Amino acid sequence: MDFAVQVLVALVFFFTALGLLVMRAGLAGKIRMDGSPGMLFALLASLCLDVAVSMLAVSVISLTFVVPRPQLLYLADLMCLVMLFPYPFTRFVLVPLGAAQFAFDFARLSHWRFWNDRTAGGVAMAAWASLRSKKAETARLEQFLASSVAFYPDEGRGWAFLRRLLPRSRRVNALLAAGLLAAARDDFEGARALLKQIAREPLDGRDRTARALAVEWLCADGAERGDWREVMALSMGFSFPHTPLTLFLGCAALRIVGDERAPGEAELERAWRRSGCAAATAPLYERARGPRRRSVPSYVPSRADGGGDLGRALAGQLALSRGTPARPAAALVQVARAWERALEAPEMARALAGRASDLGVPTAVPVLDEVRAQVEEQLGAIALRDGVRLDDLEAGGALLARVGRRIRGEMLGQLDDAIQRITARVEDDRRLPGAVEMGELEALVEQYMAIGKFGGLETRGVAFASMHAPICAWAVWLFNERRQKRVGNAIFRFLWREAFILEDPAALELQSRNVRAGT
Amino acid sequence: MLDVQACIADNPFYVLELSPDCGRAEVEREGRKLLGMLELGLGQAATYPTPLGPQTRTADKVRVAMAQLVDPAARLQLELWARIPADASILEAGFDASIDAGGWNGARAALGWGR
Numbered sequence: 282m283d284f285a286v287q288v289l290v291a292l293v294f295f296f297t298a299l300g301l302l303v304m305r306a307g308l309a310g311k312i313r314m315d316g317s318p319g320m321l322f323a324l325l326a327s328l329c330l331d332v333a334v335s336m337l338a339v340s341v342i343s344l345t346f347v348v349p350r351p352q353l354l355y356l357a358d359l360m361c362l363v364m365l366f367p368y369p370f371t372r373f374v375l376v377p378l379g380a381a382q383f384a385f386d387f388a389r390l391s392h393w394r395f396w397n398d399r400t401a402g403g404v405a406m407a408a409w410a411s412l413r414s415k416k417a418e419t420a421r422l423e424q425f426l427a428s429s430v431a432f433y434p435d436e437g438r439g440w441a442f443l444r445r446l447l448p449r450s451r452r453v454n455a456l457l458a459a460g461l462l463a464a465a466r467d468d469f470e471g472a473r474a475l476l477k478q479i480a481r482e483p484l485d486g487r488d489r490t491a492r493a494l495a496v497e498w499l500c501a502d503g504a505e506r507g508d509w510r511e512v513m514a515l516s517m518g519f520s521f522p523h524t525p526l527t528l529f530l531g532c533a534a535l536r537i538v539g540d541e542r543a544p545g546e547a548e549l550e551r552a553w554r555r556s557g558c559a560a561a562t563a564p565l566y567e568r569a570r571g572p573r574r575r576s577v578p579s580y581v582p583s584r585a586d587g588g589g590d591l592g593r594a595l596a597g598q599l600a601l602s603r604g605t606p607a608r609p610a611a612a613l614v615q616v617a618r619a620w621e622r623a624l625e626a627p628e629m630a631r632a633l634a635g636r637a638s639d640l641g642v643p644t645a646v647p648v649l650d651e652v653r654a655q656v657e658e659q660l661g662a663i664a665l666r667d668g669v670r671l672d673d674l675e676a677g678g679a680l681l682a683r684v685g686r687r688i689r690g691e692m693l694g695q696l697d698d699a700i701q702r703i704t705a706r707v708e709d710d711r712r713l714p715g716a717v718e719m720g721e722l723e724a725l726v727e728q729y730m731a732i733g734k735f736g737g738l739e740t741r742g743v744a745f746a747s748m749h750a751p752i753c754a755w756a757v758w759l760f761n762e763r764r765q766k767r768v769g770n771a772i773f774r775f776l777w778r779e780a781f782i783l784e785d786p787a788a789l790e791l792q793s794r795n796v797r798a799g800t
Numbered sequence: 801m802l803d804v805q806a807c808i809a810d811n812p813f814y815v816l817e818l819s820p821d822c823g824r825a826e827v828e829r830e831g832r833k834l835l836g837m838l839e840l841g842l843g844q845a846a847t848y849p850t851p852l853g854p855q856t857r858t859a860d861k862v863r864v865a866m867a868q869l870v871d872p873a874a875r876l877q878l879e880l881w882a883r884i885p886a887d888a889s890i891l892e893a894g895f896d897a898s899i900d901a902g903g904w905n906g907a908r909a910a911l912g913w914g915r
Contacts, residue, residue: 376912377912409913412913412914412915413912413914413915414915415915464908464913464914497911497913498908498913501907501908501911501913501914502907502908502913504903504904504907504911505903505904505905505906505907505908506903507902507903507904508903526911558910558911558912561910561911561912562910562911564904565904565907568904589883589884591880591881591883591884592851592884592888595804595807595808595851595884598802598804599804602804607902608902629880632883633876633879633880636820636821636876636879637876639821640872640875640876641872642872642873642876645876647873648873648876648877648880649880651877652802652877652880655802655803656802658802659802
């Protein structure tokens, strides 16, 4: 074929395909999945566009084989392949590059992977790309997700036979997207909660990709936290399809935990080689292959050279004060137990009571109480420094449980104070510049997230319940009266995100409407 | 907050090198003796042993120690810490950094799920 004709064919192909793709992407964003006749028309149109693009792509590729010197057509072939397989291109090229916008656009073209929830699928892939990029910009994606995908007010309407065409749960892709957005903001607790919700959604073959990606993230997260039992359970669960990487992580977890079902070395090596990222997982492979290590090291000396229980407790405390150990929770629990042994020992109480009597002090109880309070205060400070969570403290004995309850109470009290200050300002109509209002929001969110990080989802839920109404009122005031729509929207998005994570349907519905109103 | 320095290193019983069940007169006698030795610049009074290792003794520390032991309630708490023998060592206890941390630090990033 003549070079000029090749150029012409390539250009015609390029612009036709571009036009079709723009139409298809636009349509994907507009389809309301409500089982209505409009949805049927939009889906048929979308399908026609899919077929047209695919036929065009196949035609161009076929042309390459009949043309004697198809140099330019090779380029067109490459584009055809991308259009025929948008998901692999997104996952293996755009996501590692961190190209969130392109990932969003291309993933939305993947009918096969994300079925009729392609907008949420697009947001999920964009969120994944954001996870990989140095500068995660999640606000716009979250706005898009909150306003158009995650809340489906049309559930149950439309034609019944059309509704049957829809996936059984249309939340799965949205949950994946919201979970990955939370992870991109480093809110791993929230991400974990959202992705675990996927397991409770009704199974549907059309959600395979979202489920596989969710379980892969959860396994990577479990590996990072050292929760190998969870990795093991996730990789062996039946409600999730598994990627080769998930299967390898499961095998490694079985060996690390020392489970009787642990695979042999050959099977482990096979799983490792098939994992798709053998180089990155090599350290884990070596660890899983090696002998089982001692699970919890000893952080308190077995003897403190004649110091007794008190000496051991002080020795552990001193070591903790010097720096964060490899396993902060385990170290804190061991030191706290050493204190309990030292301070609760009957001999200690007897000896102090005897000395109190000798010195003419009515009782030795206040002395022990004072020491206990000092120890608790210091252990609390170390727990906060090392990021030890409330559930670890509660499982670490009476002393640490008291420490945990005290910190939780203080944190919730401080959050209440901050909320009351904002409420009083709204009631008194004391106006601050937009940037300062945004600063207030950021400080409040930081305080709230610290509570969630320490107390887990349950405490986060308590904090959310106390803050939802007053903070929503603040946002409405900013949005309607102050015309500070940017800050108001940011608050609505934050409340929507939390309602989604904490599974509060009433708040989710309200905040979805608010976010949509601000779009 | 628990101040290990105050509890152990500056504990009056270690400063005065007395046992926790010593009497008031013994405190006075030992205090005066140490003050005298410090005034004369005798080397053997310059330091005292504690479970945190030898500490420097000064005249001020000795006076503070004598004063601290006047109040029986305050003394009772100081006695609690002084139950650890001065020749015991709680300094060497440390964490074994070579022990595996359990988790795979940086797993999310290594597996393509983080920065």
